[in-house]
Amino acid sequence: MIGALFPLAKPVLHALDPETAHHLTIRGLSLMPVPAAPKDDERLAVDAFGRGFPNPVGLAAGFDKQCEVPDQLLSLGFGFVELGGVVPKPQAGNPRPRLFRLTQDEAVINRFGLNSDGLDAARRRLSRRRDRPGIVGVNIGANKDSADRIADYVACVRGLCGLTDFLTINVSSPNTPGLRDLQGEAFLDDLLARCIDARELADEGRRRTTILLKIAPDISLETLDAIVATALKRGIDGLTVSNTTVARPDALKEKALAGETGGLSGRPLFRPSTRLLAQAFQRVERRIPLIGVGGVDSAETAWAKIRAGASLIQLYSAMIYKGPGLIGEIKRGLLEKLQAEKMSLPQATGRDAPDIAEGRF
Ligand SMILES: Cc1cc2nc3c(=O)[nH]c(=O)nc-3n(C[C@H](O)[C@H](O)[C@H](O)COP(=O)(O)O)c2cc1C
Numbered sequence: 001m002i003g004a005l006f007p008l009a010k011p012v013l014h015a016l017d018p019e020t021a022h023h024l025t026i027r028g029l030s031l032m033p034v035p036a037a038p039k040d041d042e043r044l045a046v047d048a049f050g051r052g053f054p055n056p057v058g059l060a061a062g063f064d065k066q067c068e069v070p071d072q073l074l075s076l077g078f079g080f081v082e083l084g085g086v087v088p089k090p091q092a093g094n095p096r097p098r099l100f101r102l103t104q105d106e107a108v109i110n111r112f113g114l115n116s117d118g119l120d121a122a123r124r125r126l127s128r129r130r131d132r133p134g135i136v137g138v139n140i141g142a143n144k145d146s147a148d149r150i151a152d153y154v155a156c157v158r159g160l161c162g163l164t165d166f167l168t169i170n171v172s173s174p175n176t177p178g179l180r181d182l183q184g185e186a187f188l189d190d191l192l193a194r195c196i197d198a199r200e201l202a203d204e205g206r207r208r209t210t211i212l213l214k215i216a217p218d219i220s221l222e223t224l225d226a227i228v229a230t231a232l233k234r235g236i237d238g239l240t241v242s243n244t245t246v247a248r249p250d251a252l253k254e255k256a257l258a259g260e261t262g263g264l265s266g267r268p269l270f271r272p273s274t275r276l277l278a279q280a281f282q283r284v285e286r287r288i289p290l291i292g293v294g295g296v297d298s299a300e301t302a303w304a305k306i307r308a309g310a311s312l313i314q315l316y317s318a319m320i321y322k323g324p325g326l327i328g329e330i331k332r333g334l335l336e337k338l339q340a341e342k343m344s345l346p347q348a349t350g351r352d353a354p355d356i357a358e359g360r361f
Pocket of ligand 1: 060061062063065084085086099108110112114139170173214242243244265266267269293294295296314315316317318
């Protein structure tokens with residue numbers, strides 16, 4: 001139903017300031033009754049992290065930052081939903097405006113700076129849905145003014161284990177000064193070790209909470225080598241590739257908006273993030289699953305992520321331009337691809353990684 005309403009709502013939403021439009025969307029979803037999620041074709045099911053995902057198409061972090069509407073989002077047909085980013089103490093983020101639509105590029109620039117109602121609010125909201133079906137995770141970060149950033153991640157792990165299926169350690173948001181430095185080897189090793197230890201304690205006697213690491217697209221292959229080695233050494237369950245980019249491709253049409261500070265997402269992020277995904281796949285060698293995110297806006301781009309090495313995919317920016325009907329479109333398109341190529345999703349995963357890693361796609 002929401003999918004059918006989007007073509008009517010889009011001109012109104014796009015006439016508004018993007019952040020106001022987003023608040024209205026969340027409000028609209030919060031008022032919606034929560035129908036059961038549509039039943040997916042069994043060929044779309046994915047087993048990853050010891051969990052059964054009904055389909056591989058997930059919602060990326062940043063859409064439902066305050067953990068308000070996970071079940072409404074699942075009911076749109078997503079196979080899983082990532083909420084947040086959540087940080088321990090409430091923080092306002094950067095001043096507005098901080099969200100920009102680059103319409104001609106089907107892209108977005110944001111510099112929210114992890115605006116968050118904080119960990120207690122996230123815990124309260126997630127407690128209310130504790131026994132509901134559907135795979136829900138939370139993206140976690142550090143407060144801007146934190147004196148001990150690693151302690152912030154640990155606090156989020158402690159506070160959210162048991163309330164969520166997975167946690168994503170976000171060291172890749174470009175909008176909190178210094179956050180990306182946590183991708184450096186020594187810091188990352190300490191961060192991941194302490195998060196994994198915190199999970200072991202917090203999960204005791206409960207089903208294990210999956211811990212993922214989300215990386216930036218703007219890294220060298222040497223940094224990628226180190227991140228993969230550290231993640232594997234510390235027992236991280238999977239990598240999410242990637243967050244938004246600070247790069248500004250020359251081809252961007254919206255020249256004035258392209259000058260805004262922040263992370264760029266959507267269509268222009270597709271190629272760099274998919275190439276990095278394939279490069280990560282080559283290094284991980286199927287030891288842990290990868291989640292491919294960045295510029296997914298069609299069945300073709302979703303299929304390319306899978307061929308690059310993604311077991312699961314996520315999207316955000318394309319929802320702004322195409323609305324929730326896109327989720328069903330991608331799922332139908334993926335089924336057609338599987339049928340045409342006579343293969344299963346696991347067989348397709350990483351099939352073209354060598355070519356894509358070299359930029360041949
Ligand atoms: C407005 C906005 C807010 C975001 N907030 C977060 C966040 O809090 N944590 C995070 O890890 N990624 C965040 N992201 C990044 C997305 O999760 C995703 O990695 C990125 O947008 C690329 O996917 P897309 O091209 O499909 O949008 C945000 C993206 C946007 C557009």
